[in-house]
Amino acid sequence: MAAALAVQALAKRYGKVQALHGVDLEVADGELVGLLGPNGAGKSTLMKIACGLVRPTGGSAFVNGARAGTSKARAGLGYLAEFFRFPGWMSAEELLTLHQQLAGSPGGQDERTRLLELVALADARNRAVEAMSKGMQQRLGIAQALVGSPKILLLDEPTSALDPVGRRTVRELLEEVRSRGVAVLLNSHLLSEVELVCDRVVILLGGKVVAEGTTAELAHPRGIEIETDQGTRLVEGAKREDTPALVQAEVAAGRKVYGVRVLSSTLEEVYLEAVQGETS
Amino acid sequence: MTTVIRYAIGEAVRRKVFLVVLVLTLIFLGLDALANHYIFGDLSHFHPPEDVHVDVRTFAASFVIGMSMFATLFLGVVLAVFLTLGAVSGDAERGLLQPIVVRPIGRRSMLLARFFAAAGVCVVYVLVVYFVALVITGTEGSWWPHSIVAPGLLLAAAVVVMTAISLLGSVFLAGTANGIAIFMLFIAGLVAGLLGTIGHALGSHTISHAATVAAWVLPFEALYQDALHQLVAGTHGFTTFLLQLGPFGGSYNSGWGVRGWAAAYLVMVGAAALTAFARRDL
Numbered sequence: 001m002a003a004a005l006a007v008q009a010l011a012k013r014y015g016k017v018q019a020l021h022g023v024d025l026e027v028a029d030g031e032l033v034g035l036l037g038p039n040g041a042g043k044s045t046l047m048k049i050a051c052g053l054v055r056p057t058g059g060s061a062f063v064n065g066a067r068a069g070t071s072k073a074r075a076g077l078g079y080l081a082e083f084f085r086f087p088g089w090m091s092a093e094e095l096l097t098l099h100q101q102l103a104g105s106p107g108g109q110d111e112r113t114r115l116l117e118l119v120a121l122a123d124a125r126n127r128a129v130e131a132m133s134k135g136m137q138q139r140l141g142i143a144q145a146l147v148g149s150p151k152i153l154l155l156d157e158p159t160s161a162l163d164p165v166g167r168r169t170v171r172e173l174l175e176e177v178r179s180r181g182v183a184v185l186l187n188s189h190l191l192s193e194v195e196l197v198c199d200r201v202v203i204l205l206g207g208k209v210v211a212e213g214t215t216a217e218l219a220h221p222r223g224i225e226i227e228t229d230q231g232t233r234l235v236e237g238a239k240r241e242d243t244p245a246l247v248q249a250e251v252a253a254g255r256k257v258y259g260v261r262v263l264s265s266t267l268e269e270v271y272l273e274a275v276q277g278e279t280s
Numbered sequence: 281m282t283t284v285i286r287y288a289i290g291e292a293v294r295r296k297v298f299l300v301v302l303v304l305t306l307i308f309l310g311l312d313a314l315a316n317h318y319i320f321g322d323l324s325h326f327h328p329p330e331d332v333h334v335d336v337r338t339f340a341a342s343f344v345i346g347m348s349m350f351a352t353l354f355l356g357v358v359l360a361v362f363l364t365l366g367a368v369s370g371d372a373e374r375g376l377l378q379p380i381v382v383r384p385i386g387r388r389s390m391l392l393a394r395f396f397a398a399a400g401v402c403v404v405y406v407l408v409v410y411f412v413a414l415v416i417t418g419t420e421g422s423w424w425p426h427s428i429v430a431p432g433l434l435l436a437a438a439v440v441v442m443t444a445i446s447l448l449g450s451v452f453l454a455g456t457a458n459g460i461a462i463f464m465l466f467i468a469g470l471v472a473g474l475l476g477t478i479g480h481a482l483g484s485h486t487i488s489h490a491a492t493v494a495a496w497v498l499p500f501e502a503l504y505q506d507a508l509h510q511l512v513a514g515t516h517g518f519t520t521f522l523l524q525l526g527p528f529g530g531s532y533n534s535g536w537g538v539r540g541w542a543a544a545y546l547v548m549v550g551a552a553a554l555t556a557f558a559r560r561d562l
Contacts, residue, residue: 014561048561048562051378051382052381052382053378053381053382053561053562054561054562055559055561071384071386074382074383074384074386075384077382079378079379079382081375081378081379083375084375084378084379085374085375085376086376086379087287087290087291087294087376088294089290089291089294090290098283098287099379099383101283102283102284102380102383102384102385103383103384104384141379144379
């Protein structure tokens with residue numbers, strides 16, 4: 001069975017700027033992958049190629065087995081651009097109806113109601129887009145991307161304008177979408193969000209993949225912290241497997257052990273190390 | 281495709297394009313009615329040139345209709361440009377286009393739908409304004425042209441050509457730049473028409489030939505000249521006056537050649553727009 005998104009040796013050049021240098025990436029069905037990297041790393045370009053908005057200069061991209069940009073590929077994806085705008089005069093209901101018609105979705109009123117409830121906009125269904133806050137528009141954008149039950153969602157900075165409650169709503173929404181087998185490629189600068197919801201992360205730098213894996217795989221062990229009746233001490237360099245021996249040694253030395261914590265680097269530390277402090 | 285056509289028209293309504301054009305149209309028709317009222321109220325002030333062997337009523341009415349046809353063409357082009365100037369680059373810059381073209385409908389259908397929406401609206405608009413202006417002159421002056429329908433259709437075709445050119449321009453240029461470029465092309469066409477009239481008056485074959493070439497390069501002008509010709513083509517005694525009907529280009533009988541060329545031109549411009557849009561990064 002074809003991956004929801006399969007990208008091989010993908011390259012893109014804008015004039016003199018090489019935005020992507022042979023990127024390989026795969027997103028399986030029901031997998032939530034976080035795409036990280038500094039500004040200008042090529043994240044949005046990669047997403048735009050997958051959507052058919054940008055033509056690659058090399059390599060290939062397939063969405064649900066169909067070449068990216070073809071009608072078949074577009075039929076199976078939902079996309080929210082980083083910089084998007086919907087017609088201000090349309091209500092949320094009208095916008096979703098428009099996208100249902102464009103996507104050929106037979107979902108009708110039931111689908112619109114479900115999607116608006118999913119993004120907590122059920123009460124604003126008749127409100128014009130221009131009367132919505134940026135956060136509400138962003139949530140409406142996610143609802144729009146979900147029209148037609150796509151097999152893969154490509155979300156470019158979907159939480160950039162959201163407050164903490166809005167972010168939580170989106171996080172729960174992403175988890176629900178994943179539980180239904182929908183693949184998600186999430187481009188975000190909010191590392192804490194990515195760490196919380198993503199199964200895997202891919203870090204891009206200068207158009208190349210510089211790190212890839214689960215957060216656990218990417219994290220480096222930072223030692224083990226042991227809390228005893230004589231205080232807390234850090235055993236640097238120790239790994240999770242060393243825990244029983246360390247506890248045993250403490251007990252043998254007559255100390256009472258109250259707590260043990262295996263420390264590893266956070267996603268932020270992994271990211272900063274991968275991008276070597278580059279910002280844009 | 282009908283979804284995008286409805287969307288495009290809804291967007292135009294919201295941007296008050298129709299309101300602006302409606303106000304301009306009402307002002308034009310009001311002035312046209314006023315001019316007709318005073319012209320036909322006392323025709324004794326008008327004297328056709330000696331080489332034009334027609335009665336003064338025919339002379340005045342055909343002249344006024346010729347002028348109103350130019351105004352109709354101008355307003356039709358204003359509407360066409362406003363409806364299409366930002367269809368691709370303008371909407372892409374504002375982030376309106378991307379959510380639509382990632383849908384299965386695709387770019388080709390999107391662009392064709394935008395063209396049909398704009399062209400459909402412009403054709404209806406031009407025909408309505410043309411016939412209203414005709415009725416005003418017909419009622420006030422008790423004179424009707426030899427051919428009533430053909431000039432209106434040719435005028436509408438001229439606006440459709442401009443719609444296609446504007447849509448092609450929108451693939452490459454941002455909204456404002458495209459609007460300026462299209463109006464400059466429009467003026468270039470009109471100047472070519474004016475040049476033709478001057479060339480004819482001076483008896484300069486070179487100037488007349490240059491004007492003819494320019495009119496065919498921008499066939500909206502050739503269609504406008506053809507429309508003027510159709511207006512009075514069957515009116516006896518008008519032969520030598522035909523060249524003076526319009527303010528920016530007289531009437532020329534280009535026949536089916538220019539109509540066929542305009543159709544081919546439309547297809548070529550459309551193909552160029554579709555090809556360029558298909559290759560454009562958004």
